[in-house]
Amino acid sequence: MPRLRRDSPAYLTPPPSPNHEMLSSFCFCRSATRRFSYPSAARMAAVSTASEAKEPQQPPPVLVAKRLDKFKTTIFTQMSMLAVKHGAINLGQGFPNFDGPDFVKEAAIQAIRDGKNQYARGCGVPDLNSAIVDRFHKDTGLHIDPEKEVTVTSGCTEAIAAAMLGLINPGDEVILFAPFYDSYEATLSMADAKIKAITLRPPDFAVSVDELKSAVSKNTRAILINTPHNPTGKMFTRAELEQIASLCIENDVLVFADEVYDKLAFEAEHISIASLPGMYERTVTMNSLGKTFSLTGWKIGWAIAPPHLTWGLRQAHSFLTFSTSTPMQWAASVALRAPDTYYEELKRDYLAKKAILVEGLKAAGFIVYPSSGTYFVMVDHTPFGCENDIDFCEYLIKEVGVVAIPTSVFYLNPEEGKNLVRFTFCKDEETLRAAVERMKERLHKS
């Protein structure tokens, strides 16, 4: 569980939560004034954050442009605070409440003791780059160059940021599939991209090829796919990937593939779009250690891409963080060489957890959509009579004592998510059972 900030009466701003999904972002607007024409205070625009009460004492800040205009509200932080207040069981946070495997932790400890505590090479410790290459070969059959085609980053979050900042021109169009992981939109705004979203709809969240075809234009620079998909649990099928691939090849479009949940593929085989014909040369495949090895706080991620794309990504990476935590990289190279049995056991454990949650959600009265991968399940909450997902989540915390995530924040158009909420099963079985019990007892259909 994340360590909580101490309570303080002077507290005005919610604590920065470690989990991007629980945090929010603060809204603020762009400075519109020019230098020297206005006095300093007016030159900087006001920020509307939860810390508004503090503003009057200081000159308003200099702000980022519309880079971070679109901002999601502090909904997650509010939920989090509410959850603590009501002692709710948290099935909202997208990270485990159990820890990673000993053999990986021991490798990190050994690396620290062995003095591997200084700067690693910017693009990654060679041993880890090799391990990534080996793993990728095992998974996709592709042979790649560890020196020229692999870049280690501080988590997949940074791989995504580096890909976007390094490869997207201002004004380029990027297509996303909604609902999407919340940092995509904000990071794309930082890159000044134009975002187009194609909605994946229940029950199977299939890709509408017609919508996709009409969305692709000569200005489309990239399509971002996340498979297995957070928050729906969807896994892109071979047919869908082939369709995306042919559009990309025809229109010379890149693909950014976020595949962090690739080892949590339960109901279907995970396919990396980079392995399809004609696709490797235009794909950035991103992954991380955190989800597969339950070590989300180590921040070890990577991007695999052909040299010309790696070059741009590395430029951005070298600016953003320059290099990644050394001892953890050594441990990651050990982790990635784990035998197949590790992955089989991981899947078995998660399948058992999933069964508890899914059966429980159905019994409680939700409309449960099948989740093929990730540790998330999307459900329709409308049987319980709430107006929208946020209201439902508040009700769920206060009256039932369980936390879920309202999904409207994962859409460009929040209306599209108002019937849906997301639960996670990356929790120990006891926690899952307790949550399910509460929901069965206390949720009342209207």
Add this chain to the structure above:
Amino acid sequence: MSRAIPSGPGQAANAQARLKAPAIDKMEAKLSKASRALNASPIQEISHLAQRCGAINLAEGFPDFPAPPQVKHAAVAAIAADLNQYRHVQGICDLLAVKMKQNHVLDFDPLTDFVICCGQSEAFAATILATIDQGDEVLIFDPAYETYESCIILAGGIPLELRISQVYVPLDPPYWTLNVDKFMRSFTGRTKAVVLNRSLNEEKIGCIKETNYNSYSPHNPTGKVFSKEELEVIAAACCQMDCLAITDEVYEYITFDTHKHLSIASLPMMKERTIITSSLSKTFSVTGWRIGWACAPTAIASAIRNIHIKITDSAPAPFQEAALAALQSPPEYFSSLKADYVARRDFLIKMLSEVGFQVHNKPQGSVFIFAELPKTCLLCDVSELSPATFPFIDFVKELIEKAGVAAVPGRGFFHGDCNDLTQQSRYVRFAFCKSNDTLSAADQKMRSCVGK
């Protein structure tokens, strides 16, 4: 040293993809003459040579001695105690706030004014992304190492929205003093910030050059610490021109003699417009842990935090825990850190002077000595060298081959309108963040080579 631009992805297989890939031709056109003349990165060449010759590495700016045991122990304990999921360790902010008060008499709110990042690198990047807009100018003192933006602008091919302009303000040799006139004339209506690059964005060179070697840390080559008077001039200019000051204070505890680290934020009217960035790396010899921070007035910190969350989301969890132990080190830790570095500095200065280098400027801080080549070089014939043959490379190569010691050519630290190429080619940078054994071995090798 070229301006850190690789020869580019000439190997792009897909011609169509190349059209949309970074504009390679545009990029190559903007490369400096020096770098275009080179096929391979000179630093790479030097590094390979150093490795082949088994040279002692006084080029890299990170320690070859271990991190303090109590700090390592704290990290190990955190991993074993399952503190491995996403987290924000608020205690770090609390401790930093105390230090700000103790060291600089500055009041910062630990709840709102600190952003913990993956190293000072990320803190700086997030600060730039949070405060600098397209078309803004940023003043940077020279010699320094280029930031990423500079590489972008030079490269011309990276499609980053920023397009900021860096304006280099030359410091005056031999003591790298602030030239007030040049400084003031550098401001324009677009100047947004002044960067106090006491130690700016190191190691960029490694990644950008797509190398196989362990990266260098070419930053703050001169070891200069701005004096109070100089900081007052800079502060007054920032206030008058309504600019931000962005500082990099990673060497805050490695300042020597009477030079106490003074943060510009503590000068009148500066706190509201200063962003301080720093990290654990140099103070605790853990450059590979990636724990740094930005400290700024609440609203600016908030913007920086927003960016940080989208770039990496959080710093490595177990090392955040270890930071608590590190930041609670007793005063003796900091005083012996300083004393140890002073001894190393003095040892290296003595060695370099006695083999013929000119060390005009005894470093006041950081871990580097910027030494000028001897007028009559005992190691090679300097008179044969000319800018056209990139003497800096040749000299450094000689040093590796003959003396078995690797250092960094100083030429690459200068930018902007550099009129005196010959002069700039005469500097070499040595690092002294090395164990006594390493320094003694370097000493022996150099002396035996020159027969002293």
